[in-house]
Amino acid sequence: MSVPISGPATAFVIExxxxxxxxxxxYLESLRFTVLTAETYIxxxxxxxxxxxxxLAVVxxxxxxxxxxxxxxxxxxxxTLVHALKRRDPxxxxVIWSAYGGTIAPILPLLTSGYTGLAYVAKGSPQEALHDAITHALRQDVFFQPGIDHAATDSWEQMFLDALEPAVAATVVKLARCFDELTPQQRAVAERMACTTEAIAHQLGIRVTTVRKYIDAIYDRLELKDTETVxxxxxxxLLALAHILRRLRTTA
Structure with a gap:
């Protein structure tokens, strides 16, 4: 699985x-990133x-x-730094790079904010594991390194849903189930709804106007056309949360 970058790209390493x-x-320079580093929180x-x-940021x-x-x-x-990065540009x-287990609890607020493009990999993992995490994050996926804190993975889905209000959780479960009703092109757009329309167009190599047409079709098919908020x-x-739920189910 190749790392999906094209042209000049910057990566932060916060370690x-x-x-x-x-x-x-x-390693990131070998992948053609220009790397900027930071040692401390300040x-x-x-x-x-x-x-x-x-x-990309490895934190x-x-x-x-x-x-x-x-x-x-x-x-x-x-x-806190990941929140700051995502607030500036979702x-x-x-890639969260850490020696700690129990990953779902600290990153749960990131997931329930609807952020995608997140991956977790343990320090000291083989280069292939880091490569997979980077690739998934760049594709705006939600990815946990297989085998990390495996005893806790069965509860990730429930912890995620419990952190949402009941009405929101019910809607997210329904939307996650309905993702399979979308065409492959619509699903690719729906999985990136945490990003701007322009970013989705860039990632998928299509026009912004095409992305907007797909979004309208997605809302229509998922009965969200007349619903601005829940x-x-x-x-x-809500669509980003549904995508995250699907990824947590795959991970578990």
């Missing part, structure tokens, strides 16, 4: 371990604020404020 940061940078925040959104979950600090037990700083592909969730977010 406090010097060797891991160097190795990740070397450095990473400045990197995100001071540069255009990258095509460690546990980050220090400065190199002299002990390794923090909290994983919230890495998740199409940024993010419990405050916009219909494009």
């Amino acid at each position: 406090d371990d010097p060797f891991a940061r160097w190795a990740l940078g070397q 450095d990473a925040s400045a990197l995100i604020a001071g540069h255009p959104p990258p095509r 460690d979950l546990a980050l220090r404020d400065n190199p002299a600090e002990p390794i923090p037990q909290s994983r919230s700083r890495g998740i 199409a940024v592909a993010v 419990a405050g969730y916009r219909r494009e977010v």
Whole structure:
């Protein structure tokens, strides 16, 4: 499975371990990325604020404020950085790269926000696993490295649904089931609804006007044409959540 990039692309590597940061940078440069790195949470925040959104970011979950600090037990700083990246551009592909297990709990708010283009891979994994994670994230998929925290995977789907309001969860379950009624082209667009119309067009190699026609057809087929929101969730977010649910079922 080849990494889907074309033309110049920037990648952020946010990692406090010097060797891991160097190795990740070397690998991403071999994939033709221009790599910018950050060692600490403060450095990473400045990197995100001071540069255009990258095509890809590899983010460690546990980050220090400065190199002299002990390794923090909290994983919230890495998740905060992922939120910052996604708020700037939902199409940024993010690979969460961490030594910690129990992945679903810290990233659940990312999933329930409807963000796609997310992958998780454990530190020290073979290069092939990192390659797969990058590829899935760049394709705006939701991907968890097979075998990671396997004992918890059966509950990921239920934890995800429990984090949503009941009316939203019911709608998401229905939409996930109805994805199979879409044509392959419509499904490809529906799976990328967390992105802008322009980003979808770029990823699929089609015109923006064509994407808009597909979106209208999707809303019509899934009976969302006259529904702008459900419990405050916009219909494009509901479709993104339905796609995430389908991916969690595949992972489990």
